[in-house]
Amino acid sequence: MNRTTKDTTLGIMECPTVSETNSRLSHKQGRIIKERVIETLLFLAALSSVATTFAIVFILVYESIPFFQHTTVLNFLTDTEWTPLFDEARYGIMPLVAGTLVTTGVALTVAIPMGTIIAIYLSEFAPHRVRETVKPFLELLGAVPTVVFGYFALVVVTPLLQKIYPDLPGFNMLSAGLVMGIMIIPYVSSVSEDAMRAVPMHLREGSYAMGATRFQTAVRVVVPSAFSGIAAAFILGISRAVGETMIVAVAAGMQPNLTWKATESAATISAFIVQVALGDLPHGSIGYQSIFAAGLTLMLMTLVFNIIGFWLKKRFREEY
Amino acid sequence: MSASVQATLKAEAKDLNFYYGDFKALKGISIPVHDKKITALIGPSGCGKSTFLRCFNRMHDLYPGNRYEGEITLNPDNVNILSPKVDPIEVRMRISMVFQKPNPFPKSIFENVAYGLRVRGINKRSVLEEKVEVALQNAALWNEVKDRLHDLAFNLSGGQQQRLCIARALAIDPEIMLFDEPTSALDPIATASIEELMDELKDRFTILIVTHNMQQAARVSDFTAFMYLGEVVEYNDTKKIFTNPDKQQTEDYITGRFG
Amino acid sequence: MQQSVAEIRRLIARHKFWDYAFAIVGMICLMVGILVLLSLFADLARTGAPRLTPAFFTSFPSRMAEEAGILSAWVGSVLVMVVTACAAVPLGVAAAIYLEEYAPKNWMTAIIEINVTNLAGVPSIVYGLLALGLFVYILGFGQSILSAGLTLALLILPVVIVATRESLRAVPGSIREAAYALGATRWQMVSDHVLPYSSAGIMTGIIMGLSRAIGETAPIITIGALTFIAFLPNSPISPEFPFVNAKWLMDPFTVMPIQMFNWTSRPEEEFQLNAAAAGVVLLAMTLAMNAVAIYLRYRIRKKIKW
Numbered sequence: 001m002n003r004t005t006k007d008t009t010l011g012i013m014e015c016p017t018v019s020e021t022n023s024r025l026s027h028k029q030g031r032i033i034k035e036r037v038i039e040t041l042l043f044l045a046a047l048s049s050v051a052t053t054f055a056i057v058f059i060l061v062y063e064s065i066p067f068f069q070h071t072t073v074l075n076f077l078t079d080t081e082w083t084p085l086f087d088e089a090r091y092g093i094m095p096l097v098a099g100t101l102v103t104t105g106v107a108l109t110v111a112i113p114m115g116t117i118i119a120i121y122l123s124e125f126a127p128h129r130v131r132e133t134v135k136p137f138l139e140l141l142g143a144v145p146t147v148v149f150g151y152f153a154l155v156v157v158t159p160l161l162q163k164i165y166p167d168l169p170g171f172n173m174l175s176a177g178l179v180m181g182i183m184i185i186p187y188v189s190s191v192s193e194d195a196m197r198a199v200p201m202h203l204r205e206g207s208y209a210m211g212a213t214r215f216q217t218a219v220r221v222v223v224p225s226a227f228s229g230i231a232a233a234f235i236l237g238i239s240r241a242v243g244e245t246m247i248v249a250v251a252a253g254m255q256p257n258l259t260w261k262a263t264e265s266a267a268t269i270s271a272f273i274v275q276v277a278l279g280d281l282p283h284g285s286i287g288y289q290s291i292f293a294a295g296l297t298l299m300l301m302t303l304v305f306n307i308i309g310f311w312l313k314k315r316f317r318e319e320y
Numbered sequence: 321m322s323a324s325v326q327a328t329l330k331a332e333a334k335d336l337n338f339y340y341g342d343f344k345a346l347k348g349i350s351i352p353v354h355d356k357k358i359t360a361l362i363g364p365s366g367c368g369k370s371t372f373l374r375c376f377n378r379m380h381d382l383y384p385g386n387r388y389e390g391e392i393t394l395n396p397d398n399v400n401i402l403s404p405k406v407d408p409i410e411v412r413m414r415i416s417m418v419f420q421k422p423n424p425f426p427k428s429i430f431e432n433v434a435y436g437l438r439v440r441g442i443n444k445r446s447v448l449e450e451k452v453e454v455a456l457q458n459a460a461l462w463n464e465v466k467d468r469l470h471d472l473a474f475n476l477s478g479g480q481q482q483r484l485c486i487a488r489a490l491a492i493d494p495e496i497m498l499f500d501e502p503t504s505a506l507d508p509i510a511t512a513s514i515e516e517l518m519d520e521l522k523d524r525f526t527i528l529i530v531t532h533n534m535q536q537a538a539r540v541s542d543f544t545a546f547m548y549l550g551e552v553v554e555y556n557d558t559k560k561i562f563t564n565p566d567k568q569q570t571e572d573y574i575t576g577r578f579g
Numbered sequence: 580m581q582q583s584v585a586e587i588r589r590l591i592a593r594h595k596f597w598d599y600a601f602a603i604v605g606m607i608c609l610m611v612g613i614l615v616l617l618s619l620f621a622d623l624a625r626t627g628a629p630r631l632t633p634a635f636f637t638s639f640p641s642r643m644a645e646e647a648g649i650l651s652a653w654v655g656s657v658l659v660m661v662v663t664a665c666a667a668v669p670l671g672v673a674a675a676i677y678l679e680e681y682a683p684k685n686w687m688t689a690i691i692e693i694n695v696t697n698l699a700g701v702p703s704i705v706y707g708l709l710a711l712g713l714f715v716y717i718l719g720f721g722q723s724i725l726s727a728g729l730t731l732a733l734l735i736l737p738v739v740i741v742a743t744r745e746s747l748r749a750v751p752g753s754i755r756e757a758a759y760a761l762g763a764t765r766w767q768m769v770s771d772h773v774l775p776y777s778s779a780g781i782m783t784g785i786i787m788g789l790s791r792a793i794g795e796t797a798p799i800i801t802i803g804a805l806t807f808i809a810f811l812p813n814s815p816i817s818p819e820f821p822f823v824n825a826k827w828l829m830d831p832f833t834v835m836p837i838q839m840f841n842w843t844s845r846p847e848e849e850f851q852l853n854a855a856a857a858g859v860v861l862l863a864m865t866l867a868m869n870a871v872a873i874y875l876r877y878r879i880r881k882k883i884k885w
Contacts, residue, residue, distance in 0.1 A: 045673030059712035121605025145794025211413035243702020245797035
């Protein structure tokens with residue numbers, strides 16, 4: 001700020017003499033160094049995100065290595081029981097993966113249809129004012145802490161479901177999945193709505209000009225045009241559901257249980273990590289090692305979904 | 321406003337006013353649209369020619385706050401297509417439109433042309449195939465695309481895309497075709513091919529075209545309306561407008577003194 | 580084949596049915612989504628209300644549900660947020676400035692950009708594992724406020740970066756050219772012009788990020804936050820010179836969402852009331868932060884028209 005002011009006054013007052021010009025240029029050296037230092041610092045800050053990724057991968061792999069001295073990767077993937085903390089330990093990740101997939105499945109059955117319908121409705125049907133009111137509201141819902149949703153699932157939704165299915169256990173994947181689905185709706189609808197709004201108006205006009213109704217335009221032109229964005233929204237929803245922890249930890253139960261029935265109680269990968277972390281966790285114990293192995297599995301699962309999403313995005317990139 | 325060319329009336333705007341919110345964009349427009357003829361709308365940008373064109377298929381209904389006053393009657397049934405009682409979709413099924421910028425859908429060439437038919441609930445493969453071929457032939461695109469009907473429409477060149485959009489509009493056999501500066505986004509060669517195409521179409525279709533290009537209006541149209549500041553200054557035979565206009569303003573515009 | 584007008588009308592009537600049907604289904608979905616949540620919140624508020632007394636905010640957790648409070652939890656949350664903000668804001672804003680204003684178009688930049696996007700999709704519990712291995716053991720910060728704050732800082736880094744980049748991008752190029760034309764260096768251009776003009780947008784992103792952090796439970800549990808803490812960390816402000824101290828950074832702690840989780844997982848009915856009350860406070864905190872952020876953003880959109 002100071003320097004610029006001085007420069008301008010110099011320029012306005014009178015033509016600078018040779019010595020003045022030289023002294024002004026002597027700033028140049030310092031200026032260049034300062035710029036260099038700042039740029040380097042900014043670059044390091046940007047690099048910190050890459051470092052975070054490397055650190056995540058490194059820690060997960062490094063801390064899992066001792067775990068795989070207790071068991072083989074094959075056994076880890078094929079054994080049907082997960083009891084690493086018992087005396088007769090079994091190290092099969094399948095029950096936890098099953099629990100994760102079932103809760104995710106239930107959540108997506110709720111969130112994908114409802115989120116997509118809400119997105120289409122808001123983008124193509126709702127009057128401007130409704131959209132402007134509802135969008136921030138949906139964003140607010142996306143910000144509710146997940147532990148609050150966990151409370152809902154356990155204290156409100158499960159008792160309600162038990163009125164319909166009296167046999168439902170107090171901890172069950174159904175109620176956790178349903179609440180998780182409701183939690184994910186704002187993510188799915190908000191991202192897909194953005195994708196649909198980004199479809200240029202002239203495509204819609206082209207469709208309306210052919211005599212199409214709103215519904216025909218939405219389903220036949222807008223949704224296919226925004227497909228990659230909608231797919232990204234679904235992937236985001238899936239990632240959220242797979243990694244979601246507190247709802248399942250509170251409401252789905254903590255017992256590893258190899259089942260595909262949503263009405264049963266079962267632990268997910270993330271719930272297992274929470275359960276172990278809640279207890280005493282000495283560095284280097286088998287409990288400590290097992291949560292990193294579980295975390296690595298979770299990370300790989302989200303990675304697979306993200307790769308699918310990336311591929312979908314590339315394959316169906318919008319070209320308007 | 322006497323027309324020396326003999327023609328039957330396909331549609332007629334009668335004292336049409338149009339408002340974008342509080343802004344009156346069209347003021348008391350009355351012109352005829354003759355059957356199987358090309359009528360051109362010319363005028364400087366912002367004169368309301370596109371706004372007027374978009375009244376014909378109720379495009380303005382898509383946006384809130386727009387309002388029509390007056391009538392556009394469509395023959396043979398002499399219905400006022402601007403009446404709130406008439407569904408805009410019904411109007412659009414009878415009157416199709418080609419836009420300024422080619423706007424093919426992100427679908428195959430075939431599906432683009434078939435879109436209007438599908439929207440009408442026609443899904444029979446054999447019918448679609450036949451109609452798509454006819455439309456593409458009418459749009460002089462068939463020979464270029466017949467071997468790749470299932471390619472994505474975006475892979476076509478700009479001129480081809482615009483002819484595809486014309487084929488899409490033709491496929492539904494419209495009573496009137498609206499062209500909104502259809503060549504303004506195209507290069508001269510593509511423009512020439514579109515103009516040639518319009519010349520072929522004019523014996524079979526009623527065409528209303530907005531153009532910023534006076535030579536184009538003079539070349540392709542039978543009748544011309546010169547618009548300025550939301551009003552029709554002069555409407556007449558194209559030949560008359562371009563050789564001996566009645567109004568000084570028209571002459572000034574045509575000779576390039578403003579606009 | 581020009582269809583007759585009557586035919587067309589029948590067709591439209593049939594097609595329009597789907598328009599109406601979908602509009603109704605859409606509205607129902609929206610209502611279901613919103614009403615279910617609203618009724619859940621109402622239920623939470625109703626259940627928790629009797630516990631929301633001043634004493635609830637000034638008491639430590641206790642074995643007696645009626646006497647238990649959230650003092651250590653909200654103090655812990657505030658302190659953790661201070662650490663998170665101090666770490667995430669400079670780092671995130673600097674990274675965004677680099678990516679938006681400095682970064683050359685090369686593979687390095689591409690990697691950083693893809694990386695930021697992917698980080699946003701990493702489950703929060705994985706950040707907890709990272710922190711457990713890195714901060715708690717390798718760096719030896721232990722199960723402290725510092726570890727928790729840094730963990731959440733990494734977690735919200737992508738949010739801050741993305742939001743900051745968006746608001747930087749909204750400053751038009753002509754402003755940058757104007758600054759350069761007056762002889763400003765790149766950093767002068769950024770610090771004198773681009774940053775001030777986009778500060779409100781950056782603020783929005785920071786608040787959004789912090790509101791996400793304040794509700795996060797899983798990563799904090801993973802690093803081993805205690806669920807029952809009946810004391811406060813050392814005070815950050817001391818009566819003697821230099822009036823601040825850093826001892827609190829290494830203290831054990833608990834935070835609001837963990838306190839709520841703890842009460843929720845108790846079998847006794849009375850503790851569910853405490854959980855609901857804590858939920859109300861937590862919700863009020865996050866929703867208030869978000870409302871401020873959303874309000875700020877809408878105001879910017881209205882006010883600034885480049």
